[in-house]
Amino acid sequence: MVTIYEKKPGLSRRELLKRGSVGALLVISGSAVISPEHAWGLQTSALKPETMATLIQMARDIYPHDQVPDKYYAIAVKAHDEQADKDPAHKDLIEKGIADLDLKSGKDGYTGLGWEEQRVAVLREIEDTPFFQAVRGGLVVGLYNQKEVWPIFGYEGESYSKGGYMARGFDDIEWL
Amino acid sequence: MAAPFDLKNDGVVVIIGSGAGGGTLGNELAQKGIDVIILEAGARHEYEDFINDEWDSFAQLAWTDKRTTSGDWRVAKDFPNLPAWIVKSVGGSTTHWAGASLRLQEHEFKTLSTYGKLEGANLLDWPITLADLEPYYAKAEDKLGVTLTNNIPGLPGNNNFKVMKAGADKLGYKECHTGRMAINSEPRDDRNACQQTGFCFQGCKWGAKWSTLYTEIPKGEATGHLEVRPNAMAIKINHDASGKVTGVVYADKDGKLQEQKARIVAVAGNSIESPRLLLNSASSQFPDGLANSSGQVGKNYMRHTTGSVYGVFDKPVHMYRGTTMAGIIRDEARNDPSRGFVGGYELETLSLGLPFMAAFLNPGGWGRSFTTALDHYDHMAGMWIVGEDMPREENRITLHADIKDEHGMAVADVHFDDHANDTAMRNHAYKQGSALYAAVGATRTFPTPPYPSTHNLGTNRMSEKAADGVVNKHGQAHDIKNLFVSDGSQFTTGGAENPTLTIVSLAIRQADYIAEQMSAKSI
Numbered sequence: 001m002v003t004i005y006e007k008k009p010g011l012s013r014r015e016l017l018k019r020g021s022v023g024a025l026l027v028i029s030g031s032a033v034i035s036p037e038h039a040w041g042l043q044t045s046a047l048k049p050e051t052m053a054t055l056i057q058m059a060r061d062i063y064p065h066d067q068v069p070d071k072y073y074a075i076a077v078k079a080h081d082e083q084a085d086k087d088p089a090h091k092d093l094i095e096k097g098i099a100d101l102d103l104k105s106g107k108d109g110y111t112g113l114g115w116e117e118q119r120v121a122v123l124r125e126i127e128d129t130p131f132f133q134a135v136r137g138g139l140v141v142g143l144y145n146q147k148e149v150w151p152i153f154g155y156e157g158e159s160y161s162k163g164g165y166m167a168r169g170f171d172d173i174e175w176l
Numbered sequence: 177m178a179a180p181f182d183l184k185n186d187g188v189v190v191i192i193g194s195g196a197g198g199g200t201l202g203n204e205l206a207q208k209g210i211d212v213i214i215l216e217a218g219a220r221h222e223y224e225d226f227i228n229d230e231w232d233s234f235a236q237l238a239w240t241d242k243r244t245t246s247g248d249w250r251v252a253k254d255f256p257n258l259p260a261w262i263v264k265s266v267g268g269s270t271t272h273w274a275g276a277s278l279r280l281q282e283h284e285f286k287t288l289s290t291y292g293k294l295e296g297a298n299l300l301d302w303p304i305t306l307a308d309l310e311p312y313y314a315k316a317e318d319k320l321g322v323t324l325t326n327n328i329p330g331l332p333g334n335n336n337f338k339v340m341k342a343g344a345d346k347l348g349y350k351e352c353h354t355g356r357m358a359i360n361s362e363p364r365d366d367r368n369a370c371q372q373t374g375f376c377f378q379g380c381k382w383g384a385k386w387s388t389l390y391t392e393i394p395k396g397e398a399t400g401h402l403e404v405r406p407n408a409m410a411i412k413i414n415h416d417a418s419g420k421v422t423g424v425v426y427a428d429k430d431g432k433l434q435e436q437k438a439r440i441v442a443v444a445g446n447s448i449e450s451p452r453l454l455l456n457s458a459s460s461q462f463p464d465g466l467a468n469s470s471g472q473v474g475k476n477y478m479r480h481t482t483g484s485v486y487g488v489f490d491k492p493v494h495m496y497r498g499t500t501m502a503g504i505i506r507d508e509a510r511n512d513p514s515r516g517f518v519g520g521y522e523l524e525t526l527s528l529g530l531p532f533m534a535a536f537l538n539p540g541g542w543g544r545s546f547t548t549a550l551d552h553y554d555h556m557a558g559m560w561i562v563g564e565d566m567p568r569e570e571n572r573i574t575l576h577a578d579i580k581d582e583h584g585m586a587v588a589d590v591h592f593d594d595h596a597n598d599t600a601m602r603n604h605a606y607k608q609g610s611a612l613y614a615a616v617g618a619t620r621t622f623p624t625p626p627y628p629s630t631h632n633l634g635t636n637r638m639s640e641k642a643a644d645g646v647v648n649k650h651g652q653a654h655d656i657k658n659l660f661v662s663d664g665s666q667f668t669t670g671g672a673e674n675p676t677l678t679i680v681s682l683a684i685r686q687a688d689y690i691a692e693q694m695s696a697k698s699i
């Protein structure tokens with residue numbers, strides 16, 4: 001189960017600033033990653049919330065879609081938290097992988113790198129590692145198989161219940 | 177209704193696999209009053225149960241039991257345990273298939289004579305000609321209700337086809353139409369017309385597309401002579417001291433081993449499983465596996481020279497709407513060595529949904545070069561390349577030395593290296609496909625690598641001489657009279673065309689032969 005919950009975090013800007021903040025957008029509070037801008041939060045159970053926040057940034061850097069909100073990247077990587085809960089080896093893979101990523105990124109860590117190019121350069125260094133491949137591989141289904149993201153790409157999904165496209169534009173192209 | 181036959185009944189024909197080959201053969205024999213049992217490894221899902229969702233449907237229907245890969249093909253790196261995208265379910269891969277139904281060309285039955293000897297290729301002429309198969313092609317086209325045959329109108333062109341057609345016209349291609357499709361363009365054979373749902377690969381929920389699941393199988397069952405036994409995975413074919421096969425050992429739905437006695441056994445598990453079963457049936461009398469005195473069982477594995485080209489346009493296309501593969505260009509299917517390769521290829525419309533596009537556009541790819549392609553998903557058009565690949569002895573199915581499946585049966589390893597001819601053909605097709613889309617205004621095109629194999633051929637090939645292949649011109653094993661191969665593994669060479677119409681035609685022809693031989697008491 002994905003435990004993304006939509007709610008106002010109920011924290012003032014000042015309070016937020018006092019807590020650990022990752023990048024520009026995500027905030028760590030207790031065992032949760034919170035997006036104050038977009039009013040959702042993600043509770044972690046096995047992975048450190050900081051790890052989760054970095055994973056979310058890493059997911060976006062691997063498959064960057066500027067029109068897709070963070071929330072869907074968070075849902076996509078949440079599976080690693082669930083797996084880490086059941087499998088200590090997986091927890092180790094992810095925690096160590098993120099720690100290594102931070103180390104390679106300099107004193108402010110991975111999310112401290114301001115430009116996507118800088119972060120991608122670090123990812124290129126590790127792209128053949130089992131850690132990177134586990135994260136990337138998981139995203140292929142984890143991100144693109146979310147029905148909620150399909151409309152963002154213009155994919156309409158299931159069509160049988162709507163009678164197919166017979167009367168819904170299977171041949172509606174006009175510009176040829 | 178469905179006849180339950182006894183395990184000890186040794187008068188029955190036992191067919192392994194219920195797909196294009198096995199399902200057709202089963203019905204054809206049952207119509208002649210011959211008792212048949214089809215053992216099918218997969219479960220039975222009726223067409224109402226199909227799912228309009230790529231991954232969910234894959235989980236429902238696809239063969240996901242472990243296989244391994246080796247060789248220089250990219251599939252071995254990207255999908256090491258998924259060499260083929262085929263089905264484990266009643267109906268076999270005719271649940272997933274797109275319906276493109278083409279006859280092989282005359283020269284494709286005579287590749288050795290036409291192309292000459294090619295280094296690194298194990299070319300051979302088929303023991304039959306196009307003329308031999310023509311009457312059966314005609315029967316198969318009628319059975320499948322192939323559009324543009326038998327006065328059946330073509331399917332209407334969808335958006336993806338219209339882009340293809342516009343490009344084909346610009347490039348001067350002459351033969352471009354909505355294809356010869358085993359999909360009803362109007363109601364026929366008590367089945368619906370196509371509703372342009374766009375999930376042909378996920379099983380047609382309207383039943384508009386031909387599949388043995390809801391045509392051959394229920395028709396056969398209605399005779400009282402056909403029993404389909406789902407969740408029955410054949411593991412070994414037994415034989416007696418005289419070398420005749422006597423029955424099939426299979427794991428039933430509870431994993432318990434059973435033996436079904438048989439008068440005749442026909443193997444139709446598709447070109448990976450059929451040789452696996454023959455190899456796994458090795459005995460002291462046949463130490464290299466059944467029907468393998470030539471050593472050719474499992475060799476000459478072909479998968480067609482494939483690949484896709486997707487193009488992105490500045491305006492919307494919505495390629496996923498409507499029939500997945502109703503669009504074809506045939507001009508490149510001829511044999512014209514001046515292009516730098518022998519044999520030819522077809523270009524057919526193709527669309528994947530967003531989830532599969534993400535998985536298959538450039539497996540392993542990441543970063544903006546990859547994601548900006550998907551950003552334009554609804555502005556994309558797509559086509560599939562399907563061309564003749566070269567049979568090679570080294571491209572083969574073997575039993576894995578260590579890895580076993582849940583029944584203790586060695587899993588299949590699939591080894592494949594491209595022949596230089598395959599690579600030259602694919603590159604030619606990539607160029608033509610990209611040029612075609614550019615001619616209609618594509619701003620970017622993607623030469624997309626082959627997917628896990630949907631067409632699997634050649635691993636029990638037909639040959640005139642017993643030394644050159646596994647079966648004769650009727651699909652009957654050279655070594656064992658009452659053992660037949662009834663699927664695409666019989667193909668001597670692959671041709672440029674999608675294989676299923678030929679598999680069905682061969683099965684109809686084989687049924688006539690088996691009936692004849694049975695009544696003559698020679699088997």
Ligand SMILES: Cc1cc2nc3c(=O)[nH]c(=O)nc-3n(C[C@H](O)[C@H](O)[C@H](O)COP(=O)(O)OP(=O)(O)OC[C@H]3O[C@@H](n4cnc5c(N)ncnc54)[C@H](O)[C@@H]3O)c2cc1C
Pocket residue numbers: 192193194195196197198215216217218261262263264265266267268269270272273274275276277278377408409410411444445446447449450453501630631632662663664665673674675676677679
């Ligand atoms: C996505 C997709 C699209 C395709 N589109 C086209 C197309 O447009 N045109 C075309 O011509 N072809 C197409 N094909 C290919 C076509 O589906 C196959 O060529 C055809 O179905 C092969 O027939 P077959 O009888 O050899 O095997 P299958 O139809 O695959 O049937 C084999 C059956 O045998 C069963 N089996 C295997 N081993 C055992 C065992 N040991 N015991 C019991 N049962 C066993 C399997 O579970 C399976 O059900 C497509 C395939 C796919 C996957």
Ligand code: SF4
Pocket residue numbers: 164359369370371372373374375376377379380381382383384385498499500
């Ligand atoms: S497009 Fe037509 S053939 Fe394909 S699944 Fe839909 S109704 Fe069936």
